[in-house]
Each structure stands twice: as structure tokens, then as C-alpha cells.
Amino acid sequence: MLIAQWVDNSVCLRISNFDQIEPLSSVKRWPRQDNKKVSVPQPKMYETYNKNMGGVDNVDQNLATYRIAVRGKKWWWQFFTYCIDLALVNA
Numbered sequence: 001m002l003i004a005q006w007v008d009n010s011v012c013l014r015i016s017n018f019d020q021i022e023p024l025s026s027v028k029r030w031p032r033q034d035n036k037k038v039s040v041p042q043p044k045m046y047e048t049y050n051k052n053m054g055g056v057d058n059v060d061q062n063l064a065t066y067r068i069a070v071r072g073k074k075w076w077w078q079f080f081t082y083c084i085d086l087a088l089v090n091a
Contacts, residue, residue, distance in 0.1 A: 004043055012046065019045035062089045 004021055006012045008029070021043040028037040066089065068081045 002045070004045055006043055006046055008040075014045055014049065016045050019048050021045060059086070059089055 002016050002020065004014050004016075006014075023044055024041040025044060025047045026039045027042045027047075029040045030037055063082075063085050066085065068085055070081065072078070072081075
């Protein structure tokens with residue numbers, strides 16, 4: 001298990017059993033105090049996450065669009081409908 005914390009615009013914490021920190025890649029950021037883009041080192045696990053997160057965004061978008069509109073008062077009902085929604089979107 002690897003736990004990494006990287007400070008970008010805010011603190012980002014990732015836990016992985018797949019990826020590594022090295023080799024560091026370089027990303028461009030616009031700091032508030034400077035008037036130009038600065039190159040900042042970024043761990044490899046964050047680069048991998050950003051490269052492959054498009055599928056997560058699509059699932060979240062489809063879940064928001066096609067959500068089950070039945071509401072319940074039980075604590076488990078929202079979790080249950082979320083699982084059904086997720087199964088339908090993945091199908």
C-alpha cells in the first residue's frame with residue numbers, strides 16, 4: 001500500500017496498491033503570487049489518475065441524468081437505489 005499526499009490547489013491524498021510515486025512528471029500551474037505558469041513536480045500516481053478518470057466522470061454524469069426518482073425514509077434506501085442506478089448505467 002502506498003499513501004501519498006500532494007499539495008496542488010488543495011491537499012490531495014491518494015492511497016494505491018498499484019502505482020508508484022516515481023518517476024515524477026511535470027505539470028504547469030498558475031500560482032497566485034506570480035504572473036506566469038510554473039512547472040511543478042507531480043507524482044506518477046496522480047498523473048495516472050488524471051489520465052484515466054474520464055470513465056468516472058461519464059458514470060457520474062449518467063447517474064445524475066438517469067437517477068431513480070423514488071425517495072424513501074429508510075437509511076438504506078438511497079444506497080439501494082444508487083446500486084441499481086450504477087448497475088443500469090454500467091449495463
